[in-house]
Amino acid sequence: MRHSLTLTIGPARFRIGSAWKEPIARLRALYAAYPQEEGVADFTVRLEPAGVGRRWWRPSVRIAGDHMLPDALPMALRHGLLAAEMGMNLQMALGWRRxxxxxxxxxxxxxxxxxxxxxxxxxxxxxxxxxxxxxxxxxxxxxxxxxxxxxxxxxxxxLVSLKNASVAAMRVEVVDGARFGPLMRGTPKGDIAHLVxxxxxxxxxxxxxxxxxxxxxxxxxxxxxxxxxxxxxxxxxxxxxxxxxxxxxxxxxxxxxxxxxxxxxxxxxxxxxxxxxxxxxxxxxxx
Amino acid sequence: MGEPAIWCRCNEGEILLRQIDGLMLAYHRPSGLTHMLASPLPEIWGALDAEPVSAETLLERLSAHYDLGKNALAELTAHLEELAALGLIRERACATA
Structure with a gap:
């Protein structure tokens, strides 16, 4: 894919590819403290355009990868970071055996x-x-x-996935604003912000x-x-x-x-x- | 009239048993299913062995340890059928196995 990142979280290594630059850039920054060297990945996650032309026109992300939910609805590109996180969770949930x-x-x-x-x-x-x-x-x-x-x-x-009221609660607790990802409003799970x-x-x-x-x-x-x-x-x-x-x-x-x-x-x-x-x-x- | 059913647990290698809190957990290897057995099923299981026995004989064994009611034989037969349906014991066919 055009943009990609290899990321190790605990015992699992993910290769995340995206048709768009932004979700990968966000991931790279928020996961800066995690190993990002290339290597054989346990799972692949792909953020693909949901249809022809949807990379540009009303950009819409379909989560793909080694394990997929065929009926999963595409998400708006502004929620691309959430899509990447959901994609990694999905790989673990459906594919992890160790x-x-x-x-x-x-x-x-x-x-x-x-x-x-x-x-x-x-x-x-x-x-x-x-x-x-x-x-x-x-x-x-x-x-x-x-x-x-x-x-x-x-x-x-x-990353910790904070939802709705938890976002404000953790902003009181964590003074370093750089540890927060963007606030994504109106996602399928409500308002979400990620915390490093x-x-x-x-x-x-x-x-x-x-x-x-x-x-x-x-x-x-x-x-x-x-x-x-x-x-x-x-x-x-x-x-x-x-x-x-x-x-x-x-x-x-x-x-x-x-x-x-x-x-x-x-x-x-x-x-x-x-x-x-x-x-x-x-x-x-x-x- | 058909022959009376006889029962045994001659498929023990297919089952992995563990105790928790007075319940019996049974992992059935052929199906990959986990069953949680509450009383009286663990007691019935414990009274069976690899030698096939009739429900009447099994009832005698259980009666030595438990105070069983009037409908005990019918209830015991129903429980045996339930265990057999789960694959945890076998009916007659195992007698010649």
């Missing part, structure tokens, strides 16, 4: 990982981003990669951590903490995994080890500060 992949955020402290999973809007991304600014190592806001051999969580610290993770997240993105606590956060409900049984955790994590079925027996063993070795709690909260306070208290109880 780890059990859980749709979850994760952070690390003292060599142990906190994993948070939940529906869109649960706050797992924002909480991981907040914790990443408050003494925890940010490991990822989208996928937790569980090692099939030893059960450790491997980082996948791509703290330097420690990239510098240590090869370091896995043993999982110590699994949370199912839920934003917008009165403060509450409930234990989650192993059976429920197993069932919910199979639903939150994009490759559990594809991994077969290895996925079964890995998930069994995870739910029997990691305590799980459902946490309801009404504000980010309240959640951080709860998490600090729960983490202190663990040790």
């Amino acid at each position: 780890h059990l992949l859980i749709h979850a955020s994760s952070v690390e402290k003292d060599g142990r990982a906190l994993v948070m999973t939940g529906e869109s809007g649960s706050g797992k991304s924002t909480l991981a981003a907040l914790l990443g600014e408050r003494g925890w190592r940010f490991m990822g806001d989208e996928f937790a990669l569980i090692d099939l051999a030893d059960g450790k969580v491997h980082p996948f610290p791509r 993770p703290p330097a420690a997240a990239t510098a240590r993105m090869g370091e896995a951590a043993a999982p110590a606590l699994l949370l199912f956060p839920r934003y917008g409900f009165a403060r509450d903490i409930r234990p989650v049984g192993q059976g429920e955790a197993f069932m919910r994590l199979t639903q939150a995994s994009t490759n559990y079925v594809a991994l077969g027996e290895a996925g079964f063993e890995t998930l069994h080890r995870f739910v029997t070795g990691v305590p799980a709690l459902a946490v309801d909260y009404e504000s980010g500060e309240e959640a951080l306070e709860l998490i600090d208290a729960l983490w202190a109880d663990l040790s």
